[in-house]
Amino acid sequence: MVQPKDKHPGVLRSIDWWTILIYLALLSMGWLSVCGASYDYGDTDILSLSTRSGMQIVWIGTSIVLGFVLLMLDDRFYETFAYVIYALLLLLLFATIFNPHSIKGSHSWIVIGPVRFQPAEFAKFATALALAKFMSIYNYDIRNWKQFGATLVIILLPMTFIVLQRETGSALVYLAFFLMFYREGMPGSILFTAMAMVIYFVVGIRYADVMLAGTPTSVGKFTVLLLIQLFSSAMVYVYCDDKRDGWRMLLGTVGLTLTALAFSLFVIPFDVVWVQLVLVAVMIGYLLWQGLGTRLRSYYWIAVFALGSILFFNVADYGLNHVLQAHQRTRINVLLGLEEDLKGAGYNVHQSEIAIGSGGLEGKGFLNGTQTKLKYVPEQDTDFIFCTVGEEEGFLGSAGVLLLFLALIWRLIHLAERQPYRFGRVYGYSVLSIFLFHVFINVGMVLGLTPVIGIPLPFFSYGGSSLWGFTLLLFIFLRIDAGRNLVRS
Numbered sequence: 001m002v003q004p005k006d007k008h009p010g011v012l013r014s015i016d017w018w019t020i021l022i023y024l025a026l027l028s029m030g031w032l033s034v035c036g037a038s039y040d041y042g043d044t045d046i047l048s049l050s051t052r053s054g055m056q057i058v059w060i061g062t063s064i065v066l067g068f069v070l071l072m073l074d075d076r077f078y079e080t081f082a083y084v085i086y087a088l089l090l091l092l093l094f095a096t097i098f099n100p101h102s103i104k105g106s107h108s109w110i111v112i113g114p115v116r117f118q119p120a121e122f123a124k125f126a127t128a129l130a131l132a133k134f135m136s137i138y139n140y141d142i143r144n145w146k147q148f149g150a151t152l153v154i155i156l157l158p159m160t161f162i163v164l165q166r167e168t169g170s171a172l173v174y175l176a177f178f179l180m181f182y183r184e185g186m187p188g189s190i191l192f193t194a195m196a197m198v199i200y201f202v203v204g205i206r207y208a209d210v211m212l213a214g215t216p217t218s219v220g221k222f223t224v225l226l227l228i229q230l231f232s233s234a235m236v237y238v239y240c241d242d243k244r245d246g247w248r249m250l251l252g253t254v255g256l257t258l259t260a261l262a263f264s265l266f267v268i269p270f271d272v273v274w275v276q277l278v279l280v281a282v283m284i285g286y287l288l289w290q291g292l293g294t295r296l297r298s299y300y301w302i303a304v305f306a307l308g309s310i311l312f313f314n315v316a317d318y319g320l321n322h323v324l325q326a327h328q329r330t331r332i333n334v335l336l337g338l339e340e341d342l343k344g345a346g347y348n349v350h351q352s353e354i355a356i357g358s359g360g361l362e363g364k365g366f367l368n369g370t371q372t373k374l375k376y377v378p379e380q381d382t383d384f385i386f387c388t389v390g391e392e393e394g395f396l397g398s399a400g401v402l403l404l405f406l407a408l409i410w411r412l413i414h415l416a417e418r419q420p421y422r423f424g425r426v427y428g429y430s431v432l433s434i435f436l437f438h439v440f441i442n443v444g445m446v447l448g449l450t451p452v453i454g455i456p457l458p459f460f461s462y463g464g465s466s467l468w469g470f471t472l473l474l475f476i477f478l479r480i481d482a483g484r485n486l487v488r489s
Contacts, residue, residue, distance in 0.1 A: 011071065011072075011479075011482045011483065014481070014482040014483070014484070014485060015071065015478060015481075015482045016411065016415055016478060016481060016482075018411055019408065019411045019412070019415070019474070019478060020067075020478070022404060022407050022408045022411065023067075023408075023459070023474060025404055026401075026404055026405070026408070026458070026459040026460070027060050027063070027064075027459050029389075029401060029404070029460070030056075030060075030385075030457075030459045030460035030461075031053065031056055031057065031060060032366065033381075033385050033388045033389050033392075033460050034052055034053050034056045034381050034385070034460075034462050035053040035366075035367065036366060036367055036369055036372060036388045036391075036392045037052075037372050037380045037381035037385055037388040037462070038051060038052035038053055038381045038462070039053070039367050039373065040373070052381055052462050055462075056462055058464075059463070059464040059467045059468070060467065062464070062468070063467050063468055063471040066468060066471055066472070066475070067471050067474075067475040067478075070471075070472065070475040070476055070478075070479055071475060071478065071479050071482070073479060074483075075479050075480050075482065075483030076483070078129055078427075078476055078479070078480060079129075079132070079133060079136075079423050082129035082130050082132065082133035083130060083133060085126045085129055085130075086126045086127065086129060086130035086154075088126075089119065089122060089123045089126040089127075089158070090123075090126075090157060090158060090161065092110075092119045092122075092123075093119050093120065093123055093158055093161035093162060093165075094161050096108060096109075096110055096119050096120075096161075096165055097161060097164045097165055099111075099165075107165045107166055107167075108120050108162065108165040108166070108167040108170065117464065117465045118170075118465040118466075120158075120162045120165070120167055120170040120171075121170075121465040121466050121468070121469030122465070122468070122469050122472065123158045123162070124173065124174075124434055124469060124473060125431075125469065125472045125473045125476060126158075127154060127155060127158050127174065127177075127430075128177075128427055128430035128431060128434070128473065129427060129476070130154050131151065131154055131155070131177065131180070131426060131427075131430060132422075132423045132424075132426040132427035132430065133423065134150070134151060134154060135151065135184065135422065135423075135426045136421065136422040136423040136426060140422075141185075142181060142184050142185045142186050143185060143186075143187065148186075151181075155174050155177055158171075158174065159171045159174045168453065169453030169454040169455045170454075170455060172453055172455075173434060173437055173438065173455060175437070176433040176434050176436065176437035177430060177433055177434075178190075178191065178194070178433075179429070179432075179433040179436065179437075180426060180429040180430045180432075180433050183425075183429050184425075184426060184429070189235070189239070189301070189305075193305060193308075196227070196231055196309065197309075197312055197316075199227065200224050200227065200309060200312060200313045200316070201313070201316050203220060203223050203224060203227075204220040204221065204223070204224040204313050204316070204317065205220065205316070205317065205320060205332075206220065207219040207220035207223065208220035208221065208317070212261075212272075213265055214269070215264045215265060215269045215270070215271070215272070216269060216270065216271045217261075217264060217270075217271050217272045217273055218271075218273060221273045221313075222261075222272060222273055222276065224309075224313050225257075225273060225276035225277065225280060225310075226254070226257060226276070228280055228306055228309045228310065229249075229250075229253040229254055229257065229276070229279065229280065229283065230250070230254070231305070231309075232249065232283060232287070232302055232305065232306045233246050233247075233249040233250035233253070233254075234246065234250075235298075235302045235305065236249055236287070236298075236299070236302055237250075239298040239301075239302070240290075240294075240296055240298050240299060240302075241294070241296065242294075245290065249283060249286070253279045253280070253283055256275070256279055257272065257275065257276055257279060260272050260275040260276075277310075280306060280310065283306060284303045284306050284307055287299045287300070287302050287303035287306070288300065288303050291303070320332060332451065347378070348377065348378050348379065348384060348452060349445070349446070349448045349452060350448075351371065351376045351377045351378075351387075352377050352380075352384050352386075352387040352446045352447075352448075353447065353448055354371055354376070355369065355371035355372060355376070355377055355380075355387040355388070355390060355391040356386075356387050356390030356391060356398070356446070356447070357390075358370070358371060358391055359390045359391040359392065359393065359394040359395070359397075359398075360394050360395070361394050361395050361396060362393075362394040362395075362396055362397075363390075363391065363392045363393040363394030363395075363396070363397055364391060364392055364394075365392060366392055367392070368392060369388060369391035369392045370391075371387070371391055372387065372388050372391055372392075379454075381461070381462040382456060382461045382462050382463060383442070383445075383452075383454050383455065383456060383457075383461065384446055385456075385457055385460050385461050385462070386398070386401075386442065386443050386446040386457055386460070387446050389401055389460075390446075401460075402439075402443070405435075405439050405458075408435065409432060409435065409436055409439075412428060412431060412432040412435065412477070413432060415428055415477065415478075415481045416428030416429050416432060418481075418484065419480070419481065419484060420484055423480075424477075424480045424481065424484065427476070427477055427480060428477050428480075428481070431473045431474060431477045434473060435458055435470075435473075438455055438456065438457065438458050439457065439458065441453065441455055442455055442456065442457040442461075443457070458470045
């Protein structure tokens with residue numbers, strides 16, 4: 001058998017240097033943004049370690065060194081010790097729950113003298129490694145519910161510990177792994193169901209108190225039940241053998257719903273929702289009956305989907321109004337347009353939108369942003385740092401940053417798809433999913449398009465924990481990719 005050549009030259013030649021160049025470009029633009037966000041008029045030395053911009057240079061330098069160290073390790077190290085790394089991070093997350101130090105209401109930080117770090121940022125790469133290790137075992141099949149359930153446990157454990165630290169935003173990042181599951185063969189119906197639930201929540205809550213054309217029918221509830229009828233009929237058409245069933249269900253339920261609506265509008269006003277509930281109940285019974293007759297499991301699953309949709313909407317409505325704390329409920333209401341609250345929950349987003357809008361096409365220039373210099377935007381060098389990009393660099397600069405992130409995502413897809421083993425592919429898509437989630441949610445919340453859940457923008461937000469965490473995620477994958485062509489003895 002051919003023996004491998006000297007390890008280090010082989011690794012250096014196999015590294016994807018394009019991704020590293022994108023990484024360095026993002027670090028550079030991120031540092032400029034931290035400078036702009038933390039600069040005060042009259043500062044004479046932005047490189048001083050007493051300033052945020054000076055400390056960020058330290059974090060950037062140590063991150064580059066960390067990346068180099070990760071590249072020098074054997075790529076098999078990460079697979080061999082994946083469970084060990086995961087277990088250690090779980091213990092650290094669990095210990096952090098009892099941390100007496102509270103920072104902005106969160107117990108997610110470990111403070112040792114002048115040093116503090118957030119274990120939740122490092123648990124992402126550990127969870128990704130554990131998932132890749134587990135999903136690369138022999139005969140693993142994501143469509144096997146027992147194996148898929150065990151995979152979910154790997155995700156739910158760190159999520160639970162992070163929620164107990166009162167860091168809900170960081171816990172939600174772990175939902176990004178479902179994008180990787182979809183690539184690895186998770187049925188598309190699961191992803192569709194998740195999207196349907198989001199639609200139910202947004203539409204149902206947003207228009208719950210709006211009445212339909214003067215009738216006592218809630219637009220929100222009417223629309224959600226109509227969508228359940230449409231989605232269930234479409235699923236029967238797609239997943240069951242007899243497409244006529246789909247058309248029969250569609251025409252029957254929607255036809256009777258529209259007839260009841262016309263009667264309520266022009267004859268006697270009444271709540272059409274009750275008719276819809278009866279129709280959905282009949283539809284569920286029909287699906288179960290068809291399942292017994294044809295012995296197709298698809299009918300049962302669609303019946304579960306329809307019933308689960310109704311239960312979810314009612315539970316979500318109850319949870320929003322009776323379970324969530326007042327400030328959490330206000331944030332959701334502000335996002336949905338039910339409340340304005342420009343001095344409270346909506347203040348951050350409102351000021352961020354003003355800062356971005358004031359940048360115009362070309363921006364105000366480096367260190368010339370007025371909204372950020374006068375500290376109108378809270379957390380402007382961490383969670384809301386993208387508003388600094390918009391104000392100082394304008395639309396063109398913001399578009400350039402997003403294009404850089406798009407290039408990174410494209411490279412990660414390319415690298416993940418060329419992995420010869422499942423371990424590398426699963427880990428690569430996990431990294432891709434986490435980056436995509438962070439960029440989409442962070443930029444979205446700065447623009448007022450997604451909820452404010454307090455997660456950093458990769459390589460831009462100030463802080464060592466997030467920068468080290470993203471560097472670990474990326475460079476471990478680059479090292480795994482670099483070893484794909486090495487000949488093993």
